[in-house]
Amino acid sequence: MTSNTLRICILENGQTPDDLVGEFGSYPSMIERWIAPFLPEATFTYLSPVRGEALPDPDAFDGYILSGSKYSTYERAPWMLDLIAFLQALKARAIPVFGICFGHQIMADAYGGKTTKASNGWGVGAQHYEYTEGAGPTAAPAYIFHQDQVTTLPPGATCIGGSLHCLNGVISYDFPALSVQYHPEFTAAYIHALATKYRGSLLPETISQGALDSIESLEVDNRQISNWAASFFLEHAQR
Structure with a gap:
């Protein structure tokens, strides 16, 4: 494979809050910053279902990454129904897809x-987070921000990791698909900003304080997840 020949599309399912986007960037840009150093073969394109942009032909890219979102998959908004149909088309074509948080759930x-x-x-x-031995990365802390969880596994899916709070936290499929409930693209600074911004409104005081304490006490290194996800695309993407 020559340089820059793996075409990855990042689907934006949620938007960084307006007052934070200047400092932290969009969710697709966070995802690219996270995985690109481990996937130098790739070029990245952003498309935004949540903003109403049309989904591509499934064969237009070698692989897809689904971002998180503030929305819940069970709302079944029209753009979510389109995304569900698109994901089914990816399965039929064996095109690799990696989901994060909302992406994991949908x-x-x-x-x-x-x-x-x-x-x-x-x-x-x-x-x-703990993982099934040999199925994923080694046990390590991860950044999280979610109120929904996958409570029923799909047919052909295997839970290969999770936390005490979220048992079905990492899922692999019997076709080229992987997903994680946590946010490997997030940083401690961004979690701190969210926990502070939503303290006492979206998030109860105790939840926000617990989040701030956790990022002080647990050291998160997302590089092993970057390497794992990059290896997944390199293994399954059609050349």
Whole structure:
């Protein structure tokens, strides 16, 4: 493979808050910054279903990454229904897709599982994730920001990782698809900004404070997830 020949499309399903986007960038730009150093073969294109942009022909790219979102998959907005149909087309063509947070959840929904609001409430901050031996990265903390969880696995899916708060936190499929509930593209600074911004409004005081404490006490290194995701695309993307 020559340089810059792997075409990756990042689908924007949510938007960075207006007052934070200047400092932190869009979610697609965060994702590119996270994975690009481990995938120098790739060029990245951003498309935004949440902004109403049309989804591409599935064969237009070698692989796809789905961003997170403030929305819930069970809202079934028209753009979400289009995305579900698109994900089913990717499965039929064996085109690799990697989902993050909302992306993790809507992939599960598209492939026959179910996402619901979590009975144990918000997960925000840094949490320790464990993986099935040999199936994924080594155990390590990860950044999280979610209120929904995958509660029913799809047929053909295997849970290969999770946390005490989110059991179905990492899912692999019997076709080229992987997804994670956590946010490997987030930084401690961005989690701090979100926990502070939404303290006492979207997030209860105790949740925000717990999040701020967790990012001080747990060291997150997202590079092993970058390497894992990059290897997934290199293995499955059509040359």
